[in-house]
Amino acid sequence: MTNNFLTTIRSLKLIEGCKAAQIYAFNAAGAAAGGASTSGNGDGGGKLLPPPQPRSLSVRSASLCYPHAPSTSGAFVADSPLPCGLPVAAALEPALDACLRPVDHVKALAASFRRMSLAEAEGDDLCDVFLEQHALFHALGDARLLRRALRAARVHATDPHRRVVLAAWLRYERREDEFDPMPPPLAPCTPTTPLHECPRAAVFAGESPGVDPICPCRRPPPPPPTPPSSRFRRNTSSIDQMVEEDGDVETNDLWFIIGEEEVACERSCIAALSKPLNTLLYGGFAEAQRDRIDFTRDGITPCGMRAVSAYSRHGRLDDFSTDTILELLAFSNKFCCEGLKSACDNKLATMVSGVEDALSLVDLGLEEAAHLLVAACLQAFLRELPKSLSNPDVARLLCSPDGRERLDIAGNASFALYYFLSSVAMEEDIRSNTSVMLLERLCECAEQPWQKQLALHQLGCVMLERGEFKDAQGWFEDAIAEGHMYSLAGVARSKFKRGHKYSAYKMMNSIMGDYEPAGWMYQERSLYCVGKEKMADLQIATELDPTLSYPYKYRAVAFLEEDMVESSVAEISKVLGFKLVTDCLELRAWFYLALEEYEAAVRDIRAILTLDPSYMMFHGKMHGEQLIEILRGYVQQWDMADCWMQLYDRWSEVDDIGSLAVVQQMLTREPGNSSLRFRQSLLLLRHIKLSEGCDA
Template identity: 40%
Template sequence: VEVLAQIHEELESCPTQERSDLYLLQFQVFRGLGEGKLLQRSLHSAWQRASSVHEKLIFGTWLKYEKQGEEVISDLLASCGKCSQEFELLDIASEIPAKDVGIASTSDSDLTEDSSLVFFQVEGDTIACARKKIASLSSPFNSMLNGNFTESRLEIIDMSKNGISAMAMREISKFSQIGHLGDLPPDDVLEILIFANMFCCERLKDACDRKLTSFVSSRQDAIDLMECALEENSPVLATSCLQRFLHELPECLEDKQVVKIFSNVSKHHRSIMAGHASFSLYCLLCEVAMNTDPRSDTTADLLERLVELATNNRQKQLAFHQLGCVRLLRKEYNEAERNFVAALEAGHVYSAAGLARLDFLRGDMVLAYEKMSSVISSYTPLGWMYQE
């Protein structure tokens, strides 16, 4: 009751972007109490007050997961056009605003009207481009074509060593004229994306990022494209791939390729994939993994990542205690002890029960009893302390 009251007070005054985190904490309290309807209400509040597309995606998925078994009701609602919004797939490209770089679009005919042309040689082909339009794509291009570089005085520039094909260079030239990409296969868009990153063409990169989302139609598509999305710093594509994974929970956590992505992704790449909602994402993944098989390597690996993501005491309490419980189930008693100690130091009093259980399992029943007695004398006595 004390924790719930504190959460309620903080919700009244906290910044908008922190509300979802508080509703997540509220959810965890209701989870411990076994209050199914109340924890769903917390998730729905977190979804309603999401401050980013990542939070909206994560809490919408989580609510859908918690409502498993209620599909019949959802189907009935869908049949009369009243399907819950939180269950719908998001149009990620429209949810993430495009970067405004202030470059105007023009028509194809402007190529012939521009008095200054530059020719790029690629694979034996020569591609004519409007110098002014290509220069406007990025500062590096502008410096190369209008600065003190040798290329600024050349009409023909060799681009053969920049990893770009003649076809892709033509598409880049078109993009510089009309401001959007044509209908291209994914491999061609990926090639242009890599080139755009190399030459810091932010508007071209953003167009490629959004274009690639249309190719994420299956889990395997998402697996194949996620690596590129992370390496090329493409948040729209990465979020679209994440949505595909979450849409297929819990089954996708049985896919070794998906688990490898979630387990091995770096801190920087996590921020590309999930923005500032990484802790919430891994809370969801750990919840699903623990419900599926709390003793599995996947569950332990994901909880290790959750511990890494914990930044404040509340997050550390949750992450260390859950990892301690899993280590206990896996009979990894030394690791479990370290996790319970860390959770207790962060302020999670109930983790003392985990330490007492470890002593009991090791055969030291007197020490286990003394630890729980110490908890009762050191803190406000509560029912669970006597139960333990």
């Protein structure tokens, strides 16, 4: 039960559930320092730090700085309670969803279910059907549905490649890379490791769909093999000694000459390795009449040929070195020895224990088309994400067109692979070249309509974030041509950024006339109008989809510009009542600073730091901890006893944000307190489940 609870906590992607674009424009208005309210909490000590440099957009950390925002109109005042003035409504802008968003979500999910039922009835592959469901669930924002779809896809993956990709994806969603120390990526499973994520089961399981109820890492060791008959018995510590023993028996009727050495073999055993060898030794060739054959120019060493002879007699690869097995792999490809190749492939795949081993073997695996070896190497790279993408050798293989072609030849390139890789890259830095290259590879692998829609739309979103508006418009138009109507919002946004505001407005009008209106349509059209028409569109957007946070933010800042700060707090608190979003908490903290309610502001800032410890306030100009230090002189200081009393009061009042703030302050003093960590996890779990329920 404990394992299920912890797995649920890890899989919820708390930052993902609470992420949103930070506030990014300000005016010069300030507020004087004043008294304190009784509704907040205190502050921990610390040295005043210089303002950090603005961070680049990182979806995973949720510290987002909008790249095309207008510059700050006021000077940065580091020791002021309002160091950057106040936000401006005109600079707010909702982010486009970089996922599939059908116009009619219910209809799309129903069609996906029908395809799943049909594929199940006909015995077709279900893995891609569940991946489609995963893509559709993204717009709902429910991490449990996303993980359920990934698990179902993993269960129905019949080939090692997709099993490796989906097992690594499931592991990544649990955020094991954030543990300190991080568990070894390819280590044997522990009792708490989910069965779907076992690295050995992913590579070495059979072809039938489903998951073996017993993990290979936990199976009892196999019984010792039956010893060979006396004429084949050997000392396994030395190939040479084995061959010497076998070389005296009467069955040695064939010798291969390699340089100045002769390797004794049994003709029938060598011929049984493949049809070409059988034809060579028993067909119409001159070699069929000879008992000595020159293999000097066939690219194999005497040691390698002795290993071939040993395998032909016993059918096993025991203690051969890596170099010898690689020789056998090349020999098996040259003479079409499928059994020998499969044995070498399996043996080499078991030798991959990390990224270094994978880098040393992957090129050889690709050259020899060793499917399992390449899958094992790929697994090592995927289980080290996102860190492995910063390795230039790994990035060259995974991101380049040539790398994709080589993986495809070895049977290890797929839409699932680049769907996973591009998702990780976009979480790390949506504007990076890595994101662009991986999405281009995703487009190359897309075959089904939904795959093309997703890849093209995501490329448009990335180009929009990079400020390449003309390219973004082109990708969005390609996505529309494939049937993804939500990409019309991307075309409109791109035109707006290029100065064609009226054209963008007409485009949104047209989609609202052709389809049943949805909240996102009115929200997008509100960007291209002003005054009462804009407020009316935002109001309709809220009525159609109350979970959209942008209308609340815009109305709250508009109230602030009209000096109705209490109304601003009330408006932004509506969304925080059902959806814990970092930028909404930042806005409310800003409003509290304007009202000089510093303890309430500190409470919201501490709640932000609980969700994202690296969050940068005020257009990325100030870390949250630094702002708390500035406000230290304006708020009441609490010791640990006071904190426990405050936590009891807020817990009793079901004040989750206040409870998170108090726990965050206590953890700055006692970071190893497991009781506080457990309370924090309960609060986060409750709020994320509430947010997902509202999104769904």
